[in-house]
Amino acid sequence: MFHAASAQKYVDASTLTIIGRTCPMEGHPYYRVDTTRYRFDNATIRHYCGYPAGVAVLFTTDSRRIEARWTTAPRSYGWNMTPVLQRGMDLYVRENGVWTMAGAARPGLQDRHASTIVEHMDGQPKECMLYLPAWSELLTLEIGVDEGASVTPLESPYKHRVIVFGSSVTHGASASRPGMTYPARMSRMTGIEFVNLGYSGNCMLQPEFARLLAETDADAFLFDAFSNPSPKMIRERLDAFVATLVKAHPDKPLIFMQTHWHTAGNLDQEAAKFHRERIDTADGMMRRLAKQYDNVYFLDGEWFFGRDAEGTIDCDHGSDLGYDRMISERLPRIRKILRKYGIR
Amino acid sequence: MFHAASAQKYVDASTLTIIGRTCPMEGHPYYRVDTTRYRFDNATIRHYCGYPAGVAVLFTTDSRRIEARWTTAPRSYGWNMTPVLQRGMDLYVRENGVWTMAGAARPGLQDRHASTIVEHMDGQPKECMLYLPAWSELLTLEIGVDEGASVTPLESPYKHRVIVFGSSVTHGASASRPGMTYPARMSRMTGIEFVNLGYSGNCMLQPEFARLLAETDADAFLFDAFSNPSPKMIRERLDAFVATLVKAHPDKPLIFMQTHWHTAGNLDQEAAKFHRERIDTADGMMRRLAKQYDNVYFLDGEWFFGRDAEGTIDCDHGSDLGYDRMISERLPRIRKILRKYGIR
Numbered sequence: 001m002f003h004a005a006s007a008q009k010y011v012d013a014s015t016l017t018i019i020g021r022t023c024p025m026e027g028h029p030y031y032r033v034d035t036t037r038y039r040f041d042n043a044t045i046r047h048y049c050g051y052p053a054g055v056a057v058l059f060t061t062d063s064r065r066i067e068a069r070w071t072t073a074p075r076s077y078g079w080n081m082t083p084v085l086q087r088g089m090d091l092y093v094r095e096n097g098v099w100t101m102a103g104a105a106r107p108g109l110q111d112r113h114a115s116t117i118v119e120h121m122d123g124q125p126k127e128c129m130l131y132l133p134a135w136s137e138l139l140t141l142e143i144g145v146d147e148g149a150s151v152t153p154l155e156s157p158y159k160h161r162v163i164v165f166g167s168s169v170t171h172g173a174s175a176s177r178p179g180m181t182y183p184a185r186m187s188r189m190t191g192i193e194f195v196n197l198g199y200s201g202n203c204m205l206q207p208e209f210a211r212l213l214a215e216t217d218a219d220a221f222l223f224d225a226f227s228n229p230s231p232k233m234i235r236e237r238l239d240a241f242v243a244t245l246v247k248a249h250p251d252k253p254l255i256f257m258q259t260h261w262h263t264a265g266n267l268d269q270e271a272a273k274f275h276r277e278r279i280d281t282a283d284g285m286m287r288r289l290a291k292q293y294d295n296v297y298f299l300d301g302e303w304f305f306g307r308d309a310e311g312t313i314d315c316d317h318g319s320d321l322g323y324d325r326m327i328s329e330r331l332p333r334i335r336k337i338l339r340k341y342g343i344r
Numbered sequence: 345m346f347h348a349a350s351a352q353k354y355v356d357a358s359t360l361t362i363i364g365r366t367c368p369m370e371g372h373p374y375y376r377v378d379t380t381r382y383r384f385d386n387a388t389i390r391h392y393c394g395y396p397a398g399v400a401v402l403f404t405t406d407s408r409r410i411e412a413r414w415t416t417a418p419r420s421y422g423w424n425m426t427p428v429l430q431r432g433m434d435l436y437v438r439e440n441g442v443w444t445m446a447g448a449a450r451p452g453l454q455d456r457h458a459s460t461i462v463e464h465m466d467g468q469p470k471e472c473m474l475y476l477p478a479w480s481e482l483l484t485l486e487i488g489v490d491e492g493a494s495v496t497p498l499e500s501p502y503k504h505r506v507i508v509f510g511s512s513v514t515h516g517a518s519a520s521r522p523g524m525t526y527p528a529r530m531s532r533m534t535g536i537e538f539v540n541l542g543y544s545g546n547c548m549l550q551p552e553f554a555r556l557l558a559e560t561d562a563d564a565f566l567f568d569a570f571s572n573p574s575p576k577m578i579r580e581r582l583d584a585f586v587a588t589l590v591k592a593h594p595d596k597p598l599i600f601m602q603t604h605w606h607t608a609g610n611l612d613q614e615a616a617k618f619h620r621e622r623i624d625t626a627d628g629m630m631r632r633l634a635k636q637y638d639n640v641y642f643l644d645g646e647w648f649f650g651r652d653a654e655g656t657i658d659c660d661h662g663s664d665l666g667y668d669r670m671i672s673e674r675l676p677r678i679r680k681i682l683r684k685y686g687i688r
Contacts, residue, residue: 313520320665
């Protein structure tokens with residue numbers, strides 16, 4: 001059931017500017033990746049192609065009130081995620097060049113939702129960026145405004161585009177809301193678009209993903225590629241994965257990030273052994289590959305969520321605090337590389 | 345339905361050490377406050393007395409695996425909270441004097457839960473602190489361990505006790521998990537017990553709360569008292585509230601914190617007016633009261649969640665990032681006052 005809402009006019013969001021899609025799909029405006037073009041065997045990966053993590057709708061409106069009504073496909077709740085991250089949204093407004101949070105679109109417990117996001121504004125035109133649900137397929141979305149208000153597409157503020165391919169950490173578990181995933185935050189902070197291609201638990205250096213990334217145009221690629229594969233998978237797949245990417249994008253920076261230490265490994269001896277082997281495997285191979293290829297980079301170090309075990313929700317996935325620490329540690333190193341390629 | 349669990353022995357947690365209760369209640373080991381002694385008219389306040397926000401179970405075990413099975417009373421999900429904050433738990437283990445997160449107790453979607461928290465440990469005795477659900481009544485809790493393992497009460501590590509009375513911010517919305525509320529984090533950081541007496545949305549300087557706090561023994565009191573009442577309530581109730589507390593605890597520090605700026609007020613002109621009036625009212629009255637009473641202190645400033653609007657989940661409630669910023673700004677000022685009273 002829709003919540004009560006008092007907007008007088010609704011605009012289909014698919015008619016506005018949509019950013020953050022890697023490979024848009026006809027008829028599915030909020031999909032990140034076209035599942036007819038990339039036919040993943042794994043059903044979870046196919047679902048995730050449709051989840052608009054990192055996708056945002058851009059528009060300008062002079063309405064005093066902004067609402068949303070939307071529908072999501074059924075899916076279960078995650079114990080380590082907020083409903084607003086999974087199936088809600090958050091709105092940013094740009095003022096004096098700075099994006100500031102204006103409000104959240106509060107999801108209901110079922111699949112049809114309606115929410116006032118912000119009200120009592122001054123009626124001057126506002127540049128808006130609405131981040132879509134990170135962990136649900138979005139079937140419909142309408143923006144609600146005052147009767148006489150205008151709603152027009154806003155041009156993307158981003159000149160450069162960096163694809164971030166990764167695990168749940170990239171996908172956004174367990175940021176508090178969609179706009180707090182680290183690619184979204186880095187985009188607002190830098191003015192460079194970091195496109196979210198996170199596939200929670202399923203980012204395993206698969207050849208299908210190498211093909212998708214090889215065929216995707218971007219100014220640079222950032223990889224959180226070592227959080228999901230086993231050490232064995234890394235040994236078997238990494239060389240070919242990197243070779244495919246280097247061949248497709250010979251002049252583009254390809255930046256690989258080390259995965260994070262799992263706090264559970266502080267006490268769980270088997271977890272510690274597994275994570276240590278994975279980190280060491282990635283470290284050794286990436287140091288070799290970074291030497292082998294001019295445009296391949298490796299950001300080493302596994303402590304970016306902090307050494308005090310307070311940066312994750314579950315010893316594994318970052319909270320907003322963990323991601324803030326990650327950005328503080330990783331972003332300066334990423335920007336230093338990007339600047340060498342004129343990406344700033 | 346219980347999840348599969350493989351512990352071989354269960355211990356009733358109510359037989360172990362329980363900390364964080366303000367006024368324990370016979371027959372309800374996890375209640376923060378005895379609702380037969382303090383009969384609040386408001387049903388939400390009565391419920392919250394039973395929610396073990398900030399309550400923790402302390403024990404030592406040499407088990408290689410720690411599990412939990414527990415039941416919570418039915419309640420709805422919050423759109424801006426994780427299930428693990430609402431009805432789950434998180435475990436810390438003390439090593440070399442430092443508490444480190446060992447694992448989360450993952451709640452199910454209904455009211456009966458079971459979860460492995462940590463496994464494959466080394467079998468040496470471990471000092472454990474398990475934070476209980478912040479937003480549900482906990483009906484039963486058993487700690488599961490290996491067949492031959494011992495489980496014994498662990499003495500509280502805290503000498504001094506500071507009652508933190510407040511709103512949802514103190515209660516814990518929207519920390520990622522129970523151990524990440526700001527009183528819990530400040531306790532681990534300082535070795536001083538900050539007891540959580542947060543009543544989300546219902547901390548309005550009521551006389552019943554003044555009576556509860558007057559009759560509660562502690563070394564100091566910290567107040568997040570201006571996030572819920574209207575400016576009118578503050579004007580009508582604050583003087584009497586402070587006078588009652590000063591009379592009951594004439595030699596104890598009573599530290600009042602300013603409330604936070606609501607980011608929604610950056611755009612919502614009515615919200616801005618309301619929050620500005622509330623902040624100004626509290627500021628003016630508290631400056632007077634801090635002069636009037638020797639042991640009454642006021643921590644001014646409303647920007648402790650940050651000026652960049654990234655510290656909250658919904659323009660109002662802190663995320664782990666917001667609380668981290670709050671602790672960085674407030675805790676040094678709090679400790680400076682406490683040190684004057686030998687509380688360290």
